[in-house]
Each structure stands twice: as C-alpha cells, then as structure tokens.
Amino acid sequence: MSEHNVDLELDLRGLACPLPVVKASKSIKDVPVGSVMKVVATDPGALADFPAWAKTSGNEILDIERNGSEINIFIKRMK
Amino acid sequence: MDALSYLITGPMVYLSVGVLVFGMIYRIFRWLSVPASPIRLGIFPKTQGVSRTATVVRDTFLFPQVAEVNRRMWLMTVLFHFALLGVFVGHLRLLGRFPGILEAKMSESAHLAGGTMGVILLIGTLYFLFRRFKSPQKELSLPEDYFLLFLLFAIILLGDHLRLFGHIPFEVYREYAYGLLSFRPALPPALMDSPQKIVFVWHVFFANLLFVYLPFSKLVHFAGAVATNGIRRG
Amino acid sequence: MAVSISEQVRDLLKEKMNRQLLYYLDICARCGICKDACHIYRATGRVEHVPSYRAEVLRRVYNKYLAPLGRLRRDYGEVTEEDLQKMYEAAFTCTGCRRCMVYCPFGIDITWLISMEKAVLSSFGRVPEELSMLADAAVEKGKSIELYREIMAEQIKSYEPELRARTGMPEASIPIGEKGARVLYVALAGIHSILPAAIIFNLAGEDWTLSMFEAANYGYFSGETSKAAEIAKRIVDEAEALGVKEVVITECGHAFRVMKYLAGGWLKRDLPFRVRSIFQPFAEYLRDGRLKVHTQITEPVTYHDPCQLGRNGGVYEEPREIIKTICTDFREMTPNREKNWCCGGGGGLVAQTDLENYRAETGRLKAEQIKATGAKTVATPCENCRLQLALLNERYDLGVTITAVTDMLVEAVAVPAAKGETAEEISR
Incomplete structure (x- = not known):
C-alpha cells in the first residue's frame, strides 16, 4: 500500500465516460492546495487519462497503483 | 396627371424593380461567392438522384413535416404561399396574353380566383401578424418582421379592394403596364378619372417599397429555400 | 483603441463565414416552427429555449455589421457582456440533436449557428470548464501515449481470463495496437466498452485490434474545433500507422459521427x-452465422435512437436488426428514427454537472415516450444517452433497465457468466 497521507478518497469504479475525470476535477477543489486526493477507478483509460488531465490542469500525480482490476491514483493538488 | 401619382406609378416603379432585380442578383452572387464548408450538414436517411430532388422539392414547397407539429401554422403558410404564387401568375397577365385558351379561361375566373386568393393572403398576413404578438414569437421577432407584414398587409388590402370593389376593366391596367414596358408610363384615363386612382397609386407605392426592401430582408428566403433544403438532404 | 465586443464577434464571424452559415443567417424567417420540434422548449416553454432564439445574439451582430445595408439599420444594439452570457447559455444548453432541422421548413441547421457561437465564446475563453478540461486532457494524452502504452496494455490484458471464460476460447485475446489487423476498434475509456466487444470479436473470429485512444471527443462538444481535430487526428494517425482497412467505433453517438462525417473535413483530407459503427459488423456476424444466438430475451425491449448515431449518423437499422434477432418482444418508440425525441443528454450536457436538474426537466418527453412502450429494458448505444436515461429512470420512476446493445448481444451469444464474474454494470 501507498504511504501517502490521503485527505480525500474518491470511488470512481465502474463509472461511465467521461465521469471519472469530471468528478475528480470537481472534487480536487474540495481539498486544500498541497493535499492529496486518492481516486479508485476501474477504467484502463484512467492510467493515461489522469496523468494527461493532471498535466493540463497543473496538478501532480504522485503515484499510480494497480490492484487487480482496480487502479489507485494519488493526486496532489498544486493550485 | 399630378406629379406624385406620376412619380409613384412611373419612375419609382423602374427604380424599385431595378433594385429588386439587381439586389437579388447581388444576394445570390454573395451566397455563391462564400466558400461552402466541406462538412456535410444533411440529416439521415439520405436519398440519391431523382428521389433526392423530389424530396427537396417536396420539402421546399409543401414541408409536410411541419403539419405534424403545428397544423395551423402549416395550413396558413401553405395557403398563403400558394395564394401568393397564384396572385403573382395573375399579375403576369398585365405583361402579356397567356397562350391560347388559357387567356380566356383566366379572364373568366379572374374575379373569383383572384378574389379568393386575395382574401387568403389578407387572412394569412393577419394571422402571421397576430402570431407575432404572442410569446415566444414576440421575443423572436425583429422590427423587420413587423415592417414586412405591414407592407404586405397594405399591398394586399389595397389590391383586394381593386379586385373586389374596383370595377375597373382589366384592359385598363394592362394598358398601364404596356405603357410601363414601352417606357411611356401613364395612367389610362379610365383609371385617372376613377375614384379608385388613389387606391391604385398607393397599391403601387407599397409594392415599390416591398420591391426595394425585399433583397435586403428575410424574404430572400424565396430564392434560398431550395438551396437550404438541398443542404438538409445532402 | 480597444476593440468592442461587437467588433470582435464581427471579425470572427467574418473570418469563419461559410456558405451554409450565410444562408441560415439570411433566410431564417423567425417563424418559430422549430419550437414545436424541440424537446427542451416543449418541456420548459421558455423563450430562450426556442431553437432559433439560441442564435439571437449572433444574428444581431450579423444584421448590424455584415448584412447588406445593415449599417443603415438602427434596430440592433451593441453586444454586451450580458449578451455573451446569453450566448453562452444558449450554446451550451442545447443537446445538438438537430430535430429542429428535420422540421424547419427551410431545413436550417441551428447547431451550425450554435457551433459558430461556440467558436465566438471560446475566443473569449468562455467554455464550460468540464468540456474544455476533458478536451485538453485528451489532446495531452495523444502527445504522451507512449509513456502509458505498456501499463494500459497490462491493465487491459488482466481482463483476458474473463474474456476466455465468456468465449470458451482458450486463445481469446485483446490485441492492442497490432499492425496489419483488418479492424481498429475504438472504444471508450472503460472496460465496459472493451470487454463485451472483445467477446463478440473473438467469437466471430474477427481480425481486430484495440485502439489506445477513447472514441469520445469533448473538443467537438466544447466547440473548440482545433482541439476536436487534434483529438480525432490521434485515432486517424493510429489507424494509418497500423494500416487497418476499417475503423469501427464503439457504441457512442457523437464519436461515430465525428469520425465518419466530420474528421475528414476538419483535417482537410479523405x-x-x-x-463503421460497431453495429454494422455485428449485424453482419449474426447474418453470416458467425455468431450463434443461444438465449433470447423475452421481456419487452425498446430502442432509443441516439441523435448523433441516427438522425445525424444514419445508423438506424443494424441495431434494430440485432435486437430483433436476440429479443422476442421488440417495441418501437413513437416517433422514432429521424423523428425520435432527444433524451436530453447530448451535446456534452451530461458532462456539465450543474445541468442535472435542467436535464431531468427537459427529458420529460423522452420519459413519457419510454413509458408508453411498456418496455422493461431500454437499449441504446450511446454513453451520454445512457447516463441521461438513468437520470430519467430515477426522476420519472420508469422502472426500466438501461443497457448497451452489445451487452445484450453478449448475453445472447456468449458463455453465460459464472456468478461474480460479470462485467461491471455501467449505469451505476
């Protein structure tokens, strides 16, 4: 398991397109700058979508873990 | 003849018909000079060749789909436009005789047919006008919409009066039109001395205004509707 | 001197003018017949929801600055900040279903005017945050895909045991980015869009490979055409690099239309x-006996034509053909095909989270239409439609199951799923 201090965990498993990224981008505004949000997704696309989204939205991906069909992504709010 | 009547039924007619013709040429040229987007906007299902043409013609002149969603508007619109076409054809008799038996037949039925179409046009114009007083058409309307309907109403009302109550033989109007065509515009004595003269002059005046304004108004839809209906089926 | 808003809009309109747009601006008679064709106006009765009224601000600028003799006319005012806001609300609350185009006596395409409004708005930076964000992320993904290729492939491969169980084929696989395949299948980001199709492709013995990209194009919804073209180009480039004969688009309305009818125009080449839409090969497999139906669905089923796939994409018959083959009680909605009512979710509206109540309200006609069929299952091949129908299902108490057509097909032709092994529900 990851050692990050998670401030918010978001369950995005099984969500239809394009909700995972939409929900994540909404929710990250609920945590203070500098804190970490963990999302749990099942979209294989999330593996590339979240890094691409983080780059364009100016946030940072700290870690991506694959756990069977589940994908845990740790995002640090940068601004 | 008084100067004002002369100006309206003579020089102004040339001027306004000139603006109409050149204005429309300009508008059509303007449409064609802008490049079309390569993106095809047509809806499905698509048809090809003759059946596509037939669909475009049907859509343009009968737009049957409108009857499904707004029967009254469809009925009034179809009646109005066909009456307009009928009245236009009727006015063509001013410019020359129709071939063979057609001329006699048209002459015979002119009062009834022309009168009926004139009344339909009047009702149609009022319907279109009153519709615009109601929401949401009210908010959708621009001053232009009311101005055009006012012009049409004036032209049609005066035209109906001449047709139904004027009692001036058709030959008199034809004589006036022939005068225009030979560039010697004059009101024939039978019209000049009639109490209908003033009605006729105003009828021509408003028609002139419509001719001048038409190429700069939404009424250019008469020239563009086939093209846009074609895009829908393209 | 600073240019006014009106002048900025004018210049953009001038620059982007095309023949179709000019016709539409010139000949709309403002008759308002379009209101009777619009599910939104029919549900709300509000003036700003009359389709032709959505182009009101654009038309005003055109009439004032670009129409012949427009300068002589004093009946149109300047465009203000409030007008831009009005334009924004008009442009981004329309689902782009183009039902009004079917009914307009001139055949005017309001969405063509709206796409111009979206171009104007994007030049002022006024685009719904979600749509713009999704489009940006998709463009970025296209640039950096090589970094993620391996890990994504691994993740997708982790579903192969389930694929083998459902096909009964020990060699069944999900090939990714394979050169020389006949078909490139473009799915959505979720496994729910990959696994069922993979089952069918394997059962039918198709020579296929999976795209690294998702079919959705949020640049198209946001009206940022350059981004939309960029997003579509990723798939075009991939298909060209792999040398495939055919690109098959998953169950998605706009993605099919974008790839089949718009991408070529944006990229300015053939x-x-x-x-093809996924249904076209699938219907062929059934017809040719490459898929064998072992279980038929007996509950009443109805089909919702997604606007972008049907009216705007021309795929009406194949999904029906598939459903009629696997269901014994198929019921059409009335009206259907090009006259079908929009569900209210298109145009990127489902991605705009603040529009949920608006979507529920404006989906009323669709909800009534579904109720009238008496169907227990609504099949529809568009993720936006399914999300919206799920909302209507809840708000109008429809008590129906909403499903993708491919999911139904899988149940009819694949090995029945063992307990606990089913593909994940998508309409959660």
Whole structure:
C-alpha cells in the first residue's frame, strides 16, 4: 500500500465516460492546495487519462497503483 | 396627371424593380461567392438522384413535416404561399396574353380566383401578424418582421379592394403596364378619372417599397429555400 | 483603441463565414416552427429555449455589421457582456440533436449557428470548464501515449481470463495496437466498452485490434474545433500507422459521427480507411452465422435512437436488426428514427454537472415516450444517452433497465457468466 497521507478518497469504479475525470476535477477543489486526493477507478483509460488531465490542469500525480482490476491514483493538488 | 401619382406609378416603379432585380442578383452572387464548408450538414436517411430532388422539392414547397407539429401554422403558410404564387401568375397577365385558351379561361375566373386568393393572403398576413404578438414569437421577432407584414398587409388590402370593389376593366391596367414596358408610363384615363386612382397609386407605392426592401430582408428566403433544403438532404 | 465586443464577434464571424452559415443567417424567417420540434422548449416553454432564439445574439451582430445595408439599420444594439452570457447559455444548453432541422421548413441547421457561437465564446475563453478540461486532457494524452502504452496494455490484458471464460476460447485475446489487423476498434475509456466487444470479436473470429485512444471527443462538444481535430487526428494517425482497412467505433453517438462525417473535413483530407459503427459488423456476424444466438430475451425491449448515431449518423437499422434477432418482444418508440425525441443528454450536457436538474426537466418527453412502450429494458448505444436515461429512470420512476446493445448481444451469444464474474454494470 501507498504511504501517502490521503485527505480525500474518491470511488470512481465502474463509472461511465467521461465521469471519472469530471468528478475528480470537481472534487480536487474540495481539498486544500498541497493535499492529496486518492481516486479508485476501474477504467484502463484512467492510467493515461489522469496523468494527461493532471498535466493540463497543473496538478501532480504522485503515484499510480494497480490492484487487480482496480487502479489507485494519488493526486496532489498544486493550485 | 399630378406629379406624385406620376412619380409613384412611373419612375419609382423602374427604380424599385431595378433594385429588386439587381439586389437579388447581388444576394445570390454573395451566397455563391462564400466558400461552402466541406462538412456535410444533411440529416439521415439520405436519398440519391431523382428521389433526392423530389424530396427537396417536396420539402421546399409543401414541408409536410411541419403539419405534424403545428397544423395551423402549416395550413396558413401553405395557403398563403400558394395564394401568393397564384396572385403573382395573375399579375403576369398585365405583361402579356397567356397562350391560347388559357387567356380566356383566366379572364373568366379572374374575379373569383383572384378574389379568393386575395382574401387568403389578407387572412394569412393577419394571422402571421397576430402570431407575432404572442410569446415566444414576440421575443423572436425583429422590427423587420413587423415592417414586412405591414407592407404586405397594405399591398394586399389595397389590391383586394381593386379586385373586389374596383370595377375597373382589366384592359385598363394592362394598358398601364404596356405603357410601363414601352417606357411611356401613364395612367389610362379610365383609371385617372376613377375614384379608385388613389387606391391604385398607393397599391403601387407599397409594392415599390416591398420591391426595394425585399433583397435586403428575410424574404430572400424565396430564392434560398431550395438551396437550404438541398443542404438538409445532402 | 480597444476593440468592442461587437467588433470582435464581427471579425470572427467574418473570418469563419461559410456558405451554409450565410444562408441560415439570411433566410431564417423567425417563424418559430422549430419550437414545436424541440424537446427542451416543449418541456420548459421558455423563450430562450426556442431553437432559433439560441442564435439571437449572433444574428444581431450579423444584421448590424455584415448584412447588406445593415449599417443603415438602427434596430440592433451593441453586444454586451450580458449578451455573451446569453450566448453562452444558449450554446451550451442545447443537446445538438438537430430535430429542429428535420422540421424547419427551410431545413436550417441551428447547431451550425450554435457551433459558430461556440467558436465566438471560446475566443473569449468562455467554455464550460468540464468540456474544455476533458478536451485538453485528451489532446495531452495523444502527445504522451507512449509513456502509458505498456501499463494500459497490462491493465487491459488482466481482463483476458474473463474474456476466455465468456468465449470458451482458450486463445481469446485483446490485441492492442497490432499492425496489419483488418479492424481498429475504438472504444471508450472503460472496460465496459472493451470487454463485451472483445467477446463478440473473438467469437466471430474477427481480425481486430484495440485502439489506445477513447472514441469520445469533448473538443467537438466544447466547440473548440482545433482541439476536436487534434483529438480525432490521434485515432486517424493510429489507424494509418497500423494500416487497418476499417475503423469501427464503439457504441457512442457523437464519436461515430465525428469520425465518419466530420474528421475528414476538419483535417482537410479523405481518410484512407472505412469508418463503421460497431453495429454494422455485428449485424453482419449474426447474418453470416458467425455468431450463434443461444438465449433470447423475452421481456419487452425498446430502442432509443441516439441523435448523433441516427438522425445525424444514419445508423438506424443494424441495431434494430440485432435486437430483433436476440429479443422476442421488440417495441418501437413513437416517433422514432429521424423523428425520435432527444433524451436530453447530448451535446456534452451530461458532462456539465450543474445541468442535472435542467436535464431531468427537459427529458420529460423522452420519459413519457419510454413509458408508453411498456418496455422493461431500454437499449441504446450511446454513453451520454445512457447516463441521461438513468437520470430519467430515477426522476420519472420508469422502472426500466438501461443497457448497451452489445451487452445484450453478449448475453445472447456468449458463455453465460459464472456468478461474480460479470462485467461491471455501467449505469451505476
């Protein structure tokens, strides 16, 4: 398991397109700058979508873990 | 003849018909000079060749789909436009005789047919006008919409009066039109001395205004509707 | 001197003018017949929801600055900040279903005017945050895909045991980015869009490979055409690099239309492959006996034509053909095909989270239409439609199951799923 201090965990498993990224981008505004949000997704696309989204939205991906069909992504709010 | 009547039924007619013709040429040229987007906007299902043409013609002149969603508007619109076409054809008799038996037949039925179409046009114009007083058409309307309907109403009302109550033989109007065509515009004595003269002059005046304004108004839809209906089926 | 808003809009309109747009601006008679064709106006009765009224601000600028003799006319005012806001609300609350185009006596395409409004708005930076964000992320993904190729492939491969169980084929696989395949299948980001199709492709013995990209194009919804073209180009480039004969688009309305009818125009070239909707090969497999139906669905089923796939994409019959083969009680909605009511979710509206109540309200006609069929299952091949129908299902108490057509097909032809092994529900 990851050692990050998670401030918010978001369950995005099984969500239809394009909700995972939409929900994540909404929710990250609920945590203070500098804190970490963990999302749990099942979209294989999330593996590339979240890094691409983080780059364009100016946030940072700290870690991506694959756990069977589940994908845990740790995002640090940068601004 | 008084100067004002002369100006309206003579020089102004040339001027306004000139603006109409050149204005429309300009508008059509303007449409064609802008490049079309390569993106095809047509809806499905698509048809090809003759059946596509037939669909475009049907859509343009009968737009049957409108009857499904707004029967009254469809009925009034179809009646109005066909009456307009009928009245236009009727006015063509001013410019020359129709071939063979057609001329006699048209002459015979002119009062009834022309009168009926004139009344339909009047009702149609009022319907279109009153519709615009109601929401949401009210908010959708621009001053232009009311101005055009006012012009049409004036032209049609005066035209109906001449047709139904004027009692001036058709030959008199034809004589006036022939005068225009030979560039010697004059009101024939039978019209000049009639109490209908003033009605006729105003009828021509408003028609002139419509001719001048038409190429700069939404009424250019008469020239563009086939093209846009074609895009829908393209 | 600073240019006014009106002048900025004018210049953009001038620059982007095309013949179709000019016709539409010139000849709309403002008759308002379009209001009777619009599910939104029919549900709300509000003036700003009359389709032709959505182009009101644009038309005003055109009439004032660009129409012949427009300068002489004093009946149109300047465009203000409030007008831009009005334009924004008009442009981004329309689902782009183009039902009004079917009914307009002139055949005017309001969405063509709206796409111009979206171009104007994006030049002022006024685009719904979600749509713009999704489009940006998709463009970025296209640039950095090589970094993620391996890990994504691994993740997708982790579903192969389930695929083998459902096909009964020990060699069944999900090939990714394989050169020389006949078909490139473009799915959505979720496994729910990959696994069922993979089952069918394997059962039918198709020579296929999976795209690294998702079919959705949020640049198209946001009206940022350059981004939309960029997003579509990722798939075009991939298909060309792999040398496929055919690109098959998953169950998605706009993605099919974008790839088949818009991408070539945006990229200004003919695409060197055929584009088909997933239903076209699937219906062929059934017809040719490459798929065998072992279980038929007996509950009443109805089909919702997604606007972008049907009216705007021309795929009406194949999904029906598939449903009629696997269901014994198929019921049409009335009206259907090009006259079908929009569900209210298109145009990127489902991605705009603040529009949920608006979507529920404006989906009323769709909800009534579904109720009238008496169907227990609504099949529809568009993720946006399914999300919206799920909302209507809840708000109008429809008590129906909403499903993708491919999911139904899988149940009819694949090995029945063992307990606990089913593909994940998508309409959660």
